[in-house]
Amino acid sequence: MSAVAAKPTAGGAMNPTAMAVGVVMLIVILGACWYVSPTLGLTALIGIIIGGVLIGFGTHFVPVGGAPAAMGQAPGIATGVAMLAAGAGLAGLFGGAWAAEQGMVIAVVTGGIGGGMMMAITCMMVNFVYVFGMGIPAASGKVLNDPITGDSQAEYKSQGTEGHGLPFVSFVGGVIGGILGGAGGTLIYLELLSLYEATFPTLMSATTAQIMPVAVAVAGMFAVAMFLVNAVLTAYNITGTIEGPHDPKFKRWPRAIVASAVASALCGFVAILIVAM
Amino acid sequence: MEQIVFGIGITALTGALATVAGSAEDTESNIGSQGDPNSQVQLAPQMGFLHRIFNKAVAGEPPAYGLWCALGAGLAWAFMAMQINAILAIVLGCVLAVFVQGVYATTAYLGRTASLAKFGQPVYVDIIKSMTTVTMAHAFIAIFCTVALCQLINGALGHPFPLPLLALIWGIALGAAGSATGNPYYGKERQYQNQKFGAGVPISASGNIVRYAEAGERNSIDNGFFTHKIGGSASGLCFGLIVFLELWRTILFERIYAGWGAIAVGVLIILIFTVIDRYIEVWARKNYGPYTAVKEAEA
Numbered sequence: 192m193s194a195v196a197a198k199p200t201a202g203g204a205m206n207p208t209a210m211a212v213g214v215v216m217l218i219v220i221l222g223a224c225w226y227v228s229p230t231l232g233l234t235a236l237i238g239i240i241i242g243g244v245l246i247g248f249g250t251h252f253v254p255v256g257g258a259p260a261a262m263g264q265a266p267g268i269a270t271g272v273a274m275l276a277a278g279a280g281l282a283g284l285f286g287g288a289w290a291a292e293q294g295m296v297i298a299v300v301t302g303g304i305g306g307g308m309m310m311a312i313t314c315m316m317v318n319f320v321y322v323f324g325m326g327i328p329a330a331s332g333k334v335l336n337d338p339i340t341g342d343s344q345a346e347y348k349s350q351g352t353e354g355h356g357l358p359f360v361s362f363v364g365g366v367i368g369g370i371l372g373g374a375g376g377t378l379i380y381l382e383l384l385s386l387y388e389a390t391f392p393t394l395m396s397a398t399t400a401q402i403m404p405v406a407v408a409v410a411g412m413f414a415v416a417m418f419l420v421n422a423v424l425t426a427y428n429i430t431g432t433i434e435g436p437h438d439p440k441f442k443r444w445p446r447a448i449v450a451s452a453v454a455s456a457l458c459g460f461v462a463i464l465i466v467a468m
Numbered sequence: 469m470e471q472i473v474f475g476i477g478i479t480a481l482t483g484a485l486a487t488v489a490g491s492a493e494d495t496e497s498n499i500g501s502q503g504d505p506n507s508q509v510q511l512a513p514q515m516g517f518l519h520r521i522f523n524k525a526v527a528g529e530p531p532a533y534g535l536w537c538a539l540g541a542g543l544a545w546a547f548m549a550m551q552i553n554a555i556l557a558i559v560l561g562c563v564l565a566v567f568v569q570g571v572y573a574t575t576a577y578l579g580r581t582a583s584l585a586k587f588g589q590p591v592y593v594d595i596i597k598s599m600t601t602v603t604m605a606h607a608f609i610a611i612f613c614t615v616a617l618c619q620l621i622n623g624a625l626g627h628p629f630p631l632p633l634l635a636l637i638w639g640i641a642l643g644a645a646g647s648a649t650g651n652p653y654y655g656k657e658r659q660y661q662n663q664k665f666g667a668g669v670p671i672s673a674s675g676n677i678v679r680y681a682e683a684g685e686r687n688s689i690d691n692g693f694f695t696h697k698i699g700g701s702a703s704g705l706c707f708g709l710i711v712f713l714e715l716w717r718t719i720l721f722e723r724i725y726a727g728w729g730a731i732a733v734g735v736l737i738i739l740i741f742t743v744i745d746r747y748i749e750v751w752a753r754k755n756y757g758p759y760t761a762v763k764e765a766e767a
Contacts, residue, residue, distance in 0.1 A: 261504035261655030263668030269504050269651035270644060274530035278644025281637040286714055289627055290727055297727035304734035309641065309710050311741040316649045316706040318748050324698040325657050326666035328752035340746075346758035351670025362745050366738060407628045415636065 205446055213449040220456040228467040231386055236459045238382035242375040243421045243455025247447045249371025250276040250425035253310070254361035254435040259353070266331050266354040266361060266434050268317050272426040273419065275313075276372050279365075280418050282309040283373015288380055288411065295381055299374050306373020310365040314357050321356040329356030333434050339363060354434075364435030372418070379455075380414035383462055390466040413462045420458055421451045475719035478624045482617040483712030486642075489613035490707030491700045493533060493642055494650030496606035498658075498699065499599060499692035500524040500573060502532065503647045505655030508677050510580060513589035515675030520592055522599040522688040524576040530643030532572075536607065537614045537639030540565035542632040544615055558619060562612040569607045573600050599688050606692070614638055617711065625715070638711070645707040653699030658691055666756065713737055 217240075224236045253276050256267025268275055287302025321327045330347035331337065332354035337344060340359045348354045357365070387406035392399050428447040429440045496502075499522060501509045506525040513519070526532050544561030548554055574596060581591045618634040621627045627634060659677040660669045681690055717737065721729035 258504040258507040258655075259671075261651040262508065262660060262674070263652060263656040264671055264674075268648045269655065270530070270647040271528050274528045274640070275644050275648060278530055278641045282641045282710065282714065285627070285629070285634070285637050286718065288629060289718060290722065290730070291628070293722075293727040297731070300731050301727065301734070304731050304738070305714055307738050308713060308734055308741075309645075311738045311745075312709045312713070313645055313648050313706055315741045315745040315748070316645075316702055316709075317652070318745055318752075320649055320653055320699065320702050322748050322752040322756075324653050324702065326756060327656075327668060328756050329749050342749075342753065346760045347753065349667035349670075349759050351672055352668035353671075355668045356749075357745075359746055359749060362742065366742070403628075404630065408630050408633060411629050411633045415633070 210446060210449050213453045216453050217449075217456050220453070220460050224456075224460050224463060228463055231389055232463040232467050235382040235386040236456060236463060239379050239417065239459035239462070240452050240455050242378035242382070243417060243451045243459075244448050245371045245375030245378065246276070246280060246418055246421040247425050247451030248444055249280075249368045249375060250422050251429060251433065251441050251444045251447065252364040252368030252371065252436055253279070253433070254314075254357055254365050255432055256434075257432045259432070260355070263321070263325065263327055263349070263355040264352045265432065266329070266333075266356060266358065267432060268313065268357070268365070272429060272431065272433065273422040276368065276422040276425070277419055279306045279309045279313070279369035280372030280376045280422070281415060282306060283369065284376040284380055284411075284414055284418070287373065287377025288407075291381060291384065295378075298381055299377050302377025303370040303374035306369035306371075306376075307366045308369070309373075310369030311362075314362045314365045318357050318362070327355050329358045329361075330354040331358045331361070331434060331437070333439065334360075334437050338437050360437050361435040364437075367436070372422075375421075376414055376418045379417050379459075380410050383410035383413050386463065387466065394466060409465075413458075417455060417458050420454050424450050424454055472719065475625060476716075478620050479712060479715040479719055482620050482715055483708050485613040485617040485620075486711035487704040487708030489610045489617070489642055489704070490646055490649075491696070491704030492606045492609035492613070493529070493646040493707075494703035495692045495696045495700045496603050496610060497529050497646065498650065498654040498695045499606065499688045500603045501688065501691075502526065503529055503651040503654065505651055505659055508655065508659050508675060510584070511675040512677050512679075513584045513587040516587075517676055517679060518587075518589050519677065519679045520595060520685045520687050521677070521679075521691070522577060522595055522603070523580045524573040524603070525580065526572040526576045528643065529647040530640045533610070533614075533643035533646075534636050534640040536565045536569050536611050537618075537642070538632050538636040539568060540611045541615045541618055541635030544619070545631045554619060554623070558612065558615050562608055562615055565611050566604050566608045569611075570600055570604045573603055595687070602689055602692070610642065611639075614642055621715070625719070641710065642707055645710060646703040649706045650695065650699040650703040653702070654691065654695045657699075658694050667759070
């Protein structure tokens with residue numbers, strides 16, 4: 192098919208065959224994990240997959256405008272999707288890891304709130320610079336009215352641009368994205384940490400206190416790596432830029448869920464194999 | 469009680485370090501044209517606008533600063549393991565990390581500019597000589613402050629992550645905050661200073677960046693000087709608030725209701741920033757007004 196003949200919306204089309212293949216791969220990896228580590232490993236892998244899916248889904252909410260946003264040519268935050276999501280999610284992971292001793296629920300929620308706080312501060316500062324530094328009001332290029340506030344958008348777009356800044360719906364999307372990303376990253380970390388805490392003492396013939404620094408470091412490294420895997424996958428799904436939950440590209444999230452689940456399962460399986468084999 | 473007071477003191481110090489780091493990071497990236505506005509520096513010669521702007525997009529700012537901060541922290545950690553004083557170890561680690569940044573900056577400028585040879589863009593040796601050291605100096609401040617705050621978080625506040633991992637996380641967050649806040653100011657307000665104030669750059673003007681200064685051709689040190697006043701300060705404020713408030717809510721409130729206290733305060737902080745953001749948005753709409761008349765049919 193030539194570029195001219197290609198459908199303009201082809202990037203957003205769902206491919207049922209690819210989705211089915213993804214689900215089969217997921218089941219195969221889960222089966223392999225059950226074979227090598229039927230209790231601890233499988234439980235950890237399921238947690239890792241849920242965490243990865245949260246990150247993949249959450250990244251869709253983050254309003255990212257890329258290079259055009261840096262010139263006030265398009266709405267969103269002027270940086271990369273994966274980078275901003277990683278910045279917010281890892282800030283959440285930092286808080287979640289600190290709260291790990293207080294139990295899984297507290298740690299995951301703390302991680303989520305940490306990511307949400309990072310995004311709330313960043314999004315507010317973005318609008319602060321646009322309004323007070325550059326004299327430009329926020330305007331969406333994808334909707335006529337803000338879905339939350341009802342504010343009209345079209346007449347606030349300057350000539351020759353697709354909009355600029357962060358309308359309120361994009362701000363809310365950013366905070367939701369940060370919360371989901373921070374919670375997902377923390378969940379992956381906690382699952383791996385509990386697995387390594389249980390297996391490292393036997394593997395290394397040492398006490399739990401002795402293996403803790405190694406377990407924390409390895410679990411943390413894997414959590415950061417899996418965060419980046421899921422954030423980059425989602426960046427491909429939304430082809431670089433997105434305004435937030437009101438953007439038509441947001442509807443592509445189902446295939447990112449499948450892709451994130453498969454990628455997280457595969458990466459998580461490798462992380463489990465280092466103690467299960 | 470003493471522990472909480474000590475924690476608040478450390479929190480204040482980390483917040484101050486983060487503010488300086490954010491400001492230096494944004495200025496460094498603007499002098500080097502590392503953020504998203506680099507697309508215009510790369511595009512300009514292709515549109516016939518030759519320039520003397522430094523062009524060193526090594527990578528996006530978050531992964532670049534993740535690498536440099538983790539490198540500085542890893543080396544500092546190794547020096548500390550060799551029983552070298554912590555402050556000296558951090559300085560030495562950051563100096564070595566900055567040399568890596570300088571190598572990346574030089575090769576990035578040469579590689580990216582050489583790729584524009586077919587459009588007649590020259591490689592200026594004097595730019596490498598004068599700009600690279602300035603970006604390295606700013607990068608040192610940003611990396612040193614980030615590694616130092618990570619050392620405080622790890623050593624004084626007792627975060628479980630090892631120093632290099634903390635520096636990787638906060639390095640990525642530093643790049644994310646700095647590029648998100650500082651990029652628009654450099655991209656729109658400085659590179660397109662010849663466009664109307666109070667409006668985005670029309671897409672048709674892409675590549676036509678300002679290339680001349682009051683005397684002679686504009687260089688990247690001028691850009692750093694200009695953007696530091698608002699873009700750099702805002703980036704510093706952004707990263708400083710992120711680090712300070714995250715630590716502050718944890719240190720003061722994590723013991724309340726078994727951890728739920730810190731969560732409740734976090735939610736409250738998010739709500740406060742939501743209200744401030746909405747106020748800024750409405751203020752701009754009221755004071756600046758629409759660019760065109762409101763269309764009733766669309767509304």
